[in-house]
Amino acid sequence: MISxxxxxxxxxxxYLFSEIAHRVNTYQHNHPDKKIIKLGIGDVTEPLxxxxxxxxxxxxxxxxxxxxxxxxxxEQGYSFLREIIAEKDFKxxxxxxxxxxxxxxxxxxxDTGSFQELFxxxxxxxxxxxxxxxxxxxNVMAGRTGLYNKGRYQNLVxxxxxxxxxxxxxxxxxxxxxxxxxxxxxxxxxxxxxxELEQWVRYAEKQKSLILFDAAYEAFxxxxxxxxxxxxxxxxxxxxxxxxxxSKTAGFTGLRCAYxxxxxGCLVYDHMEAPFTLRGFWNRRQTxxxxxxxxxxxxxxxxxxxxxxxxxxxxxxxxxxxNAAVIREALTSMGFDCTGGENSPYxxxxxxxxxxxxxxxxxxxxxxxxxxxxxxxxxxxxxxxxSAFNQYENVLEAIDRITTLKL
Amino acid sequence: MISxxxxxxxxxxxYLFSEIAHRVNTYQHNHPDKKIIKLGIGDVTEPLxxxxxxxxxxxxxxxxxxxxxxxxxxEQGYSFLREIIAEKDFKxxxxxxxxxxxxxxxxxxxDTGSFQELFxxxxxxxxxxxxxxxxxxxNVMAGRTGLYNKGRYQNLVxxxxxxxxxxxxxxxxxxxxxxxxxxxxxxxxxxxxxxELEQWVRYAEKQKSLILFDAAYEAFxxxxxxxxxxxxxxxxxxxxxxxxxxSKTAGFTGLRCAYxxxxxGCLVYDHMEAPFTLRGFWNRRQTxxxxxxxxxxxxxxxxxxxxxxxxxxxxxxxxxxxNAAVIREALTSMGFDCTGGENSPYxxxxxxxxxxxxxxxxxxxxxxxxxxxxxxxxxxxxxxxxSAFNQYENVLEAIDRITTLKL
Numbered sequence: 001m002i003s004x005x006x007x008x009x010x011x012x013x014x015y016l017f018s019e020i021a022h023r024v025n026t027y028q029h030n031h032p033d034k035k036i037i038k039l040g041i042g043d044v045t046e047p048l049x050x051x052x053x054x055x056x057x058x059x060x061x062x063x064x065x066x067x068x069x070x071x072x073x074x075e076q077g078y079s080f081l082r083e084i085i086a087e088k089d090f091k092x093x094x095x096x097x098x099x100x101x102x103x104x105x106x107x108x109x110x111d112t113g114s115f116q117e118l119f120x121x122x123x124x125x126x127x128x129x130x131x132x133x134x135x136x137x138x139n140v141m142a143g144r145t146g147l148y149n150k151g152r153y154q155n156l157v158x159x160x161x162x163x164x165x166x167x168x169x170x171x172x173x174x175x176x177x178x179x180x181x182x183x184x185x186x187x188x189x190x191x192x193x194x195x196e197l198e199q200w201v202r203y204a205e206k207q208k209s210l211i212l213f214d215a216a217y218e219a220f221x222x223x224x225x226x227x228x229x230x231x232x233x234x235x236x237x238x239x240x241x242x243x244x245x246x247s248k249t250a251g252f253t254g255l256r257c258a259y260x261x262x263x264x265g266c267l268v269y270d271h272m273e274a275p276f277t278l279r280g281f282w283n284r285r286q287t288x289x290x291x292x293x294x295x296x297x298x299x300x301x302x303x304x305x306x307x308x309x310x311x312x313x314x315x316x317x318x319x320x321x322x323n324a325a326v327i328r329e330a331l332t333s334m335g336f337d338c339t340g341g342e343n344s345p346y347x348x349x350x351x352x353x354x355x356x357x358x359x360x361x362x363x364x365x366x367x368x369x370x371x372x373x374x375x376x377x378x379x380x381x382x383x384x385x386x387s388a389f390n391q392y393e394n395v396l397e398a399i400d401r402i403t404t405l406k407l
Numbered sequence: 408m409i410s411x412x413x414x415x416x417x418x419x420x421x422y423l424f425s426e427i428a429h430r431v432n433t434y435q436h437n438h439p440d441k442k443i444i445k446l447g448i449g450d451v452t453e454p455l456x457x458x459x460x461x462x463x464x465x466x467x468x469x470x471x472x473x474x475x476x477x478x479x480x481x482e483q484g485y486s487f488l489r490e491i492i493a494e495k496d497f498k499x500x501x502x503x504x505x506x507x508x509x510x511x512x513x514x515x516x517x518d519t520g521s522f523q524e525l526f527x528x529x530x531x532x533x534x535x536x537x538x539x540x541x542x543x544x545x546n547v548m549a550g551r552t553g554l555y556n557k558g559r560y561q562n563l564v565x566x567x568x569x570x571x572x573x574x575x576x577x578x579x580x581x582x583x584x585x586x587x588x589x590x591x592x593x594x595x596x597x598x599x600x601x602x603e604l605e606q607w608v609r610y611a612e613k614q615k616s617l618i619l620f621d622a623a624y625e626a627f628x629x630x631x632x633x634x635x636x637x638x639x640x641x642x643x644x645x646x647x648x649x650x651x652x653x654s655k656t657a658g659f660t661g662l663r664c665a666y667x668x669x670x671x672g673c674l675v676y677d678h679m680e681a682p683f684t685l686r687g688f689w690n691r692r693q694t695x696x697x698x699x700x701x702x703x704x705x706x707x708x709x710x711x712x713x714x715x716x717x718x719x720x721x722x723x724x725x726x727x728x729x730n731a732a733v734i735r736e737a738l739t740s741m742g743f744d745c746t747g748g749e750n751s752p753y754x755x756x757x758x759x760x761x762x763x764x765x766x767x768x769x770x771x772x773x774x775x776x777x778x779x780x781x782x783x784x785x786x787x788x789x790x791x792x793x794s795a796f797n798q799y800e801n802v803l804e805a806i807d808r809i810t811t812l813k814l
Contacts, residue, residue, distance in 0.1 A: 002584045002617040003527040004675045008688055043478040053471035056703070057464060063662065064460035066798075070661040071450040106513055106663075106698070113696040117548065120410040137695045141524065177409045210409040254470065254477040254702045256513075268411045281415055288544045289520040291513070294701050295661040296463070391473075 007141050012148040014133055016375035017041070023360070024369050034367045037398040039327075039386045041371075042186065042345070044251045046319060046391075048300070049312035052250060055303035059296035073292040076283065077104025077259070081298050084305045085259060089244070095231035101263045101279065103286055104293050104301075108216045108245040108258040113138040114289075115212055115241060115260070116178065118268065118281050123177035126157035128169060130187050130376030130383075132214070135180040151378045160379050161188060163350060167339055168196050171203050179204065181230075182214035184221060187376045187385040188348040189340015194227050201230070204239035208269065210278075211240040216258075219249035219317050221343045237263035241278070248345065250304045250313050257293055257301045320345050323395040324388035330399045331386075334407060345388040348373065358384055366401035414548050419555040421540055423782035424448070430767070431776050441774045444805040446734075446793045448778075449593065449753070451658045453726060453798075455707070456719035459657060462710035466703035480699040483690065484511025484666070488705050491712045492666060496651070502638035508670045508686065510693055511700050511708075515623045515652040515665040520545040521696075522619055522648060522667070523585065525675065525688050530584035533564035535576060537594050537783030537790075539621070542587040558785045567786050568595060570757060574746055575603050578610050586611065588637075589621035591628060594783045594792040595755040596747015601634050608637070611646035615676065617685075618647040623665075626656035626724050628750045644670035648685070655752065657711045657720050664700055664708045727752050730802040731795035737806045738793075741814060752795040755780065765791050773808035 020040055028036055048056075062068035076082065082099040090097035105111050113134050116125070121143050127135045129152075139145060139156065146154025157176060159169035167190035181200065183192040204211050213230040221228050230236045242261040246252035266278040303309045321342075328341035331349050341347040351358040355372035362368045362384075373383030388395070427447055435443055455463075469475035483489065489506040497504035512518050520541050523532070528550050534542045536559075546552060546563065553561025564583060566576035574597035588607065590599040611618050620637040628635050637643045649668040653659035673685040710716045728749075735748035738756050748754040758765040762779035769775045769791075780790030795802070 001582075001615040001676050001680065002674075003530055004677050004683060004688065005525055005527055006678065008525070008691065009677070011691065041479075045473070045476070045478065047473050047476040048470045050471065053467055056467040056470070060460055060463040060467065060703075063455045063463070064457065066452070066454050069452070069454040069658075071452070071658075072448075072660045106701075109698045110696060118412055118415065120412055123410055134695060141692070141695070175408075208408040251476075251478075253479045253698075256698065256701045267409075269408050270411050270416070271413065273408065276411060281411065284415065284418065285548070288541060288548070289517060291516045291660075291663065294513075294663045294704055296467075296703070297701055 005141065007143045010140055010145065010147055010153070011137060014375070016371070020359075020369065020371065023363060027363050027367070031367070036363075036367045036369055037390065037394050038369045039390055039395070039398060040369045042248070042387050042389060043253050044248065044389050046251055046316055048251050048255065049304070049309055049316065051303040051306055051309035051312055052300040055299040056296050059299035063295065070295045073295055073298070075287045075290050075292050077102065077293060078295075078298050081302050084302060088305050090229060090231060090261075093229060093232060095229050096237065097231055097261055097263060101261050103260045103262065103282060104298060105258050105260060105290070106256040106293050108214065108243045108247070109134055111258060111260045112212065112214055112243050114285070115282070116142055116144070117285060118278070119178060124157060124175060125178045126159050126172065126176040127180045128161050128182060128185070129158040129378055130161065130373060130380035132182060132186050133376070158377070161185070161190070162379055163337065166190065167348075168192055171199055175207055177209050178212065179209055180212045180214065184217040184340070184344035186217065187346055187371070187373065187380065189344035189346035190348070191221065191223070191226050191343045194225070194233060197227055197230060198233045201233045201236045201239060205235060209239065210266070210268070211236075213240050213242045215242055216245040217248055217344055218244065219313070220321060220345055222321065223343055226343060231261070231263070238265045238267060241266065246301050246304060249317070251316060252301070255297055255300060257297050319392065320388045323390060323392055326395055326399055327386050327388060330403050334403060341388065347386045347388070349384050349386060351382060351384055353382065355381055355384060361407070362402065365405050366398070368398045368402060412548065414550045417547050417552065417554055417560070418544060421782070423778070427776065427778065430770060434770050434774070438774070443770075443774045443776055444797065444801050445776045446797055446802070446805060447776045449655070449794050449796060450660050451655065451796050453658055453723055455658050455662065456711070456716055456723065458710040458713055458716035458719055459707040462706040463703050466706035470702065477702045480702055480705070482694045482697055482699050484509065484700060485702075485705050488709050491709060495712050497636060497638060497668075500636060500639060502636050503644065504638055504668055504670060508668050510667045510669065510689060511705060512665050512667060512697070513663040513700050515621065515650045515654070516541055518665060518667045519619065519621055519650050521692070522689070523549055523551070524692060525685070526585060531564060531582060532585045533566050533579065533583040534587045535568050535589060535592070536565040536785055537568065537780060537787035539589060539593050540783075565784070568592070568597070569786055570744065573597065574755075575599055578606055582614055584616050585619065586616055587619045587621065589623075591624040591747070591751035593624060594753055594778070594780065594787065596751035596753035597755070598628065598630070598633050598750045601632070601640060604634055604637060605640045608640045608643045608646060612642055616646065617673070617675070618643075620647050620649045622649055623652040624655055624751055625651065626720070627728060627752055629728070630750055633750060638668070638670070645672045645674060648673065653708050653711060656724070657716075658723060659708070662704055662707060664704050726799065727795045730797065730799055733802055733806055734793050734795060737810050741810060748795065754793045754795070756791050756793060758789055758791055760789065762788055762791060768814070769809065772812050773805070775805045775808060
């Protein structure tokens, strides 16, 4: 009999985005004349940089000619892309990362979801709360948790990120083996300082833990003192894997390209505590289960690193950060405590009331859709996430509508 | 301590393709003047169909303009692609498959590797021998096997495909829960008749098993009596999942697009033998761990189904099949028993001697590289796989060189 992976039955059906869609659709149906402005989902709205479009066209032409046609590429990605990433994203910032440490993929969602496969089912896993749900659900599917109860899975450690700790969790007292960190954070928009991040690296060294550092929103960091990569912390290359994406950096959400950094010095242990090089196992996983990223897409990613591409990407980031500033200033002037929006496209607003109640209020009174913080975990209750990914004119209009409300 | 998934240590390091590369490179180094013709790897050589190139350029332009830009697409793929696939690949052949049953992905390798995640670790898994290694390695990683010993993993059932059974394995006497079948087969090039396939469907119905049917080479089937889809067998929609790919059909190995069919009626059971709809679990897996295929690539796949695309794809397939016919005829006239090459791009040659010995002979005497059958499993010993994926002129030259040898 073909029998189910019973861990799938533990999965709490997350109705967050479908519930949002349902409420938005109901409102639209009842108010057909209203223009709803969506500041909920974290998807980009601006077109790809022209340098990327140019590279795409060139690569597509190559695929149409026998002499330049490309079949299977390396599962790890083309050297031309791995080399420029190592150079521009890491060596230029003093981080000793080599092209062989870079694994190109079709998305940070895939990689953050797949990486846990390399580890023993019995390790202790810690995730932030509020959390990007992929970290949790993939560990549930892999059987590393118990049942879901009152908003949390048994056997999973939740690192609480609250106003009290500036959304940087305290160092744990117990042994954690695998630790997911995400900065700039989704959903809170909070950033982490080098000093704070260093504490986590030292913890991981001491405990022989591994940090999975999700830096998908790194491009939004404007403050030169903030770390853009965990490898700016000495020693991190032995205890941390980093996830990056072109999705938010260059508007690739529909094009699909990301990468994962597994430094050669990064270790994993067998049951006898003998150390092994982690990179070889990720390489084995990827060569067995993945066939590389579309060639034209890798060419488009490469174009991001040209001078032209870098200028265009900076404009894109500035565009969304201008939106973020408008949102943050307006909400702050209304008396709300806000996090994010300065080095992040997300603004995390402390509504001082129920998340869904505030969501409904914005929808009903201002025809603006946001995301209720409670959908990201217990510590998100009372907050909403507002996304800066929209056209500037729409953001201005949304803020106009919100600021006239008595909240 | 971060500890390893110990199943990774069971993995037999497959040196097949690296060993081939090593021997080919050594030969080239010693004979710098020789032009080696590679008929080993199953990668296409001809450019993408012009209809696909046109669709790619159009989609890339859309990505460069705010009004037509596409961000995140549906994880399951765009409706425009799922609908035309259901219509042209299935309904047109009498198979009752709906667009909701189609899940677009970036490769059949990913999907055939990931599908096992949905099932209990303790199920009994059967794979063909010789075998596409992804079926095996992903089950090893998931802990469904014992140790590797004399070319086989303990606890894995090997369905022997030999000259004696025309490379169609006999129905098993014991209970199998998950059965991988691949027709037209990689590596043997063998095809399966409707009557033979029906026996497997009846077996799966009776035993409540699931068949994972890999039809990546379906486009090469010329014989109108052969099934192109397992869903041409009544009842298969309850016991089979099918994998398809644009890689060999339309030359997408470097572009990356494939799809998996999980019919709504397909069942999986919990430990109480209660039935559940399998499709919902695959949908949950894909929405959690995958973010959809690149929009321009999906547009290129859609173009395969236009009248223009269909004509061009037929030309591509004919081109490779002409190569295959040349190879098969030459080897047959030399007295070798050959399988495949008629409804498949692979010719499986019974060399009557050691696979690697014959590989070395072709390389040393004819400067032609093939793939030793023993690399695909115990039942591959004595065979070589010759691939028809190359330029016609190269194939003619390779055959000229081989036929002058005394083998």
